Amino acid sequence: MAAELEDRLKALMLRGQAGDAAAWRELLTLLGGRLRAYFARRMDRSAASDVEDLVQETLLAVHRRRMTYDPTQPFTAWAHAVARYKLIDHWRRNRIRQHVPIDDVAEWLTEPETESPSARGDLDRVLSSLPEKQQRLVRDVKIEGLSLAEAGARIGLSEGAAKVSLHRALKALISRNSGVED
Structure with missing residues (x-):
């Protein structure tokens, strides 16, 4: 069905x-x-x-x-x-x-959701170019769905600082993956 x-x-x-x-x-x-x-x-x-x-x-x-x-x-x-x-x-x-x-x-779900090992590897590879705190922010906010305040608290940043750091991380990922460097 x-x-x-x-x-x-x-x-x-x-x-x-x-x-x-x-x-x-x-x-x-x-x-x-x-x-x-x-x-x-x-x-x-x-x-x-x-x-x-x-x-x-x-x-x-x-x-x-x-x-x-x-x-x-x-x-x-x-x-x-x-x-x-x-x-x-x-x-x-x-x-x-x-x-x-x-x-x-x-x-x-029509079938059990399984994460592709290659997708996990691709994600890890892309995020590895970022500093550890930015990697954690991207994972927590964009993948896990946490708020900026929650994600920032996990790594010891205020909500505002987390927002700035996440913005910089995403900008860096976009520029690296589009072939454009700052």
């Missing part, structure tokens, strides 16, 4: 990327229902309007970012990442602390 749904959503996404408006509407409709259930399980019952807002924000993000989807990867994993970041942004904006067990996202 999950594999069939993944195949259907992925096919709709690919057709939508190619300009098929009917496929795109169908994808957003199907995805909207899954997103409502996903957010409703993670929100307080009194936050029904927040659930709908999150669904709309996520669908809009999927629409805006549709060309970044890599068709060699599962669609549901990509969509889940977009939804998760929208939820985390919502919690941060509203200063809500939530702990969501990893088991709660299992319904999104």
Whole structure:
């Protein structure tokens, strides 16, 4: 069942990327229902309007970012990442602390998520060009989803200093990986 749904959503996404408006509407409709259930399980019952807002924000993000989807990867994993970041942004904006067990996202996955050893190696290689504190900031904020204050506290920096350091780290990574040096 999950594999069939993944195949259907992925096919709709690919057709939508190619300009098929009917496929795109169908994808957003199907995805909207899954997103409502996903957010409703993670929100307080009194936050029904927040659930709908999150669904709309996520669908809009999927629409805006549709060309970044890599068709060699599962669609549901990509969509889940977009939804998760929208939820985390919502919690941060509203200063809500939530702990969501990893088991709660299992319904999104069509197969066990495994990290490619080559992807881990690539990430380690790219980050190794940075000082250790900047490596930790990039991992904590951009990969683990911690706030700048939380990530900074882990390495003994204020939120402001962490923000500056993270900005410099990302700028250095971009310039090194685009062939442009400062």
